[in-house]
Amino acid sequence: MRSIVVSAASILLLATTTACGTSDDNGSDDAATSSAPQDTSITVFAAASLKSSFTELGSAFEKANPGVTVTFNFAGSSDLVAQIQQGAPADVFASADTTNMDKATADDLVAGSPTDVATNTLEIATPPGNPAGVDSIDDLADPDVKVVLCAPEVPCGAAAAGVEKAAGISISPVSEEQSVTDVLGKVVSGEADAGLVYVTDVKAAGDKVRGVTFPESSRVVNTYPIAALTGSKHPDVAKAFADFVAGDQGQAVLAAAGFGAP
């Protein structure tokens, strides 16, 4: 009997280790350790919505600066700022909102001052066939339409609440998701009739979703600041990357992904 309990307990352990959440901070810590002396490696902590643009910009930056390697850690901005506060080895931080950048600034983690590099607004995403016939933001207030939003606690949810207010409607979502990716997932899989996501998400999703724009979206704008961090071992390279994103090439890539100018 005892052996059963022991094995059951080990099963429990096994399950808890696989049950961990969705945080993703793989491989960013050893980026700086293995490089040869003349090589420089920087780690960029960037909001999840910047993933495709920043991956492209990272390669371009490496090409323009031989010997420099750029490694990324993409996650929710509040996760990233928490990791930086706990001493994660980050050289650059790009946040999806000013609130989380302000947290880093308040803890003296930011070198100099952050630069705004992009803006993002909300758009309605529906499954390709638009089964509920959503044409405007007002349609989201219809109780028969299954709407998924971000929870008010996360940046995209705060933006959604702002849009509701601007449009003078009240949405009763069937789910308040943790991140904009989760909202998009529920729309792509057809579980939800509509969701409020960023313009860039609709663009990146291609024909998996249909985007419905609405005029009130311009009333709530998320600003993306970027900053080099005081913890960086290569402050010059860190600053150069931040400037690169803020520069012409960076702005062109961000604009192509659907981001607005800062």
Place this chain on the structure above:
Amino acid sequence: MASARTSGLPRWVLVPAAAGALFIVLPLVALASRVQWGSFWSLVTSDSSREALLLSLRTSGTATVLCVVLGVPMALVLARTSFRGQALIRSLVLLPLVLPPVVGGIALLYTFGRQGLLGETIDVLGLQIAFSTTAVVIAQTFVSLPFLVVSLEGTLRTAGQRYEVVASTLGARPTTVLRRVTLPLVLPGLAAGAVLSFARALGEFGATITFAGSLEGVTRTLPLEIYLQRETDPDAAVALSLVLVVVAVLVIGLVRGRSNAL
């Protein structure tokens, strides 16, 4: 169990053993040290916390009942019969145990979701599973069922078939043997398995957030609430985490208490 038996064990084994124990205990101590005891009670009894805890208890309880209803026959078949492909079936049954829960969530979505394998059938029956409490129970049952099957199958094998054979030679029909001999004999193992299933269901996160969504009072269980609170109110997240730790300790105590009683 508590008597110190060091005979035959090399002393050095104690060092890694102690390090391992510390590795498990230290994070829990760190968590407890972060709790704001002054506001602990108000944090864990806030409306959203209470809703989440009650929902968690309700859904985990229901999932445990489902695990018993489905898992006991499964364990009986696996332990008392032999057929071709049994090893394969056993491996498949154990799969949710080692599968990342988020993978389970995606699989459930494509089974019970609106566009899923059974989506139309469910629609015809007039049921709504997406974004409902039912979805939470399904996710929890999916991940915790193997716990009950594994621990009960082990108990059944350990208990052996002597008494069952005797009972049937004395003229008892199979159902009578099952009801009067087998089940009473393995009741402690069944209880331990049920408690473990309950604990796993209570901790379920990945499959729930992927499959059921997150809405207060409907689908936002305690782990989801903790994950969300972390965004804005880390103190509340820590306080609620401690509640789950306490529940886990109680569960282990229950299982151990049962086993020692044997």
